[in-house]
Amino acid sequence: MNKTPFVTKEKLDQIIADYPTPFHIYDEKGIRQNIKALQDAFSWNTGYKEYFAVKANANPFLIKIMQECGCGCDCSSMTELMLADALGFKGEDIMFSSNATPAEEYAFASQIGATINLDDITHIDFLEHITALPKTLCCRFNPGGLFQMSNGIMDNPGDAKYGMTTEQIFEAFRILKAKGVEHFGIHAFLASNTVTNEYYPMLAKVLFELAVNLKKQTGANITFINLSGGIGIPYTPDEMPNDIAVIGDEVRKVYQEVLVPAGMDHIALYTELGRYITGPFGALVTTAIHQKHIHKEYIGCDACAVNLMRPAMYGAYHHITVMGKENDSCDHKYDITGSLCENNDKFAIDRILPKIDTGDVLYIHDTGAHGFSMGYNYNGKLKSAEILLHEDGSYQLIRRAETPKDYFATFDCFDIIPDLCQ
């Protein structure tokens, strides 16, 4: 089984001649088509809106595409809020789903009119000390226990730090209502990277039933339900991708079954997808610069875990295509490594691939979400460039690679290494 890169070898060689590896490349056409399919799947819901999870990929050129497609932004930190604000997103187009939130972030979110999603009941007091409570507020729910589906356990909310318990969310709604909040939202994120059409419909059932009970018992005017992120992508070539049209339709059925009979047919649905929107439409392009034959066969690349942390952090699988060798027989077994002094720094372990020669270009699939954005600077390694492939085949640098000067920049107010940072 295989995965096909969204860019040809010829095109990639052309790009590499302009911008040396490593870099992340993104497919604008794929992103736009994908957003369209998502919006079509939920078009039955009048108020439906996707708030792209900025943490998945915070490149402003990509966020601008989301904006053109009619998406809002889901932010979780000060800089993400600043980015959304600077790009001209209006308050109602910004969701602020944070946790352990610093006071200044709530203050800024409130100032720009973002919709605040309270992670905890204690945040009501916390927020009130910072600003007058807004007329619209959302509360994040965590039912605890295990989130289970037909084919097993999907995730473990009982072990997750997010959200309020059932008791707390009822109490929070009562308090907020008494304090004059007029419009309420409910949010939950109960399973991550789900590659099954069942997750959203099951989550919808939990949240819709909760909404009915919250309305009954507190009289709160619930205007939206935020299904958050969690729709996954097939990282391995044998996984079946989610069918977003089926997911949208199954959620519609639950809506009909639970909300409509309760007279709650005006409720808008929101999503905060990240991985699903950009994941498959990004790739990390790196060159094999070393071959090493010791107890195992190693290929050393010019990218490392700093550029893509998921394999090191979660043991995550990312498919690799050796460009130009797509049809060669896979008869070699390699560990594909970066250069960090950290043995987790492997993009693949015991991967069966065609014979790799020094200078070969490796295309690491599905890095469009939680790829570049998880980057860090261990070993003093620098973050890569990002390139956007447009629909017409032209391409554009959308972030330059870091330079040593960027790396040393936080010492620019001292005189310890002026030659490196000023």
Ligand SMILES: *Cc1c(COP(=O)(O)O)cnc(C)c1O
């Ligand atoms: C991470 C996150 C998302 C996006 O998750 P994906 O798995 O990328 O879809 C959405 N909402 C919140 C609150 C998050 O923390």
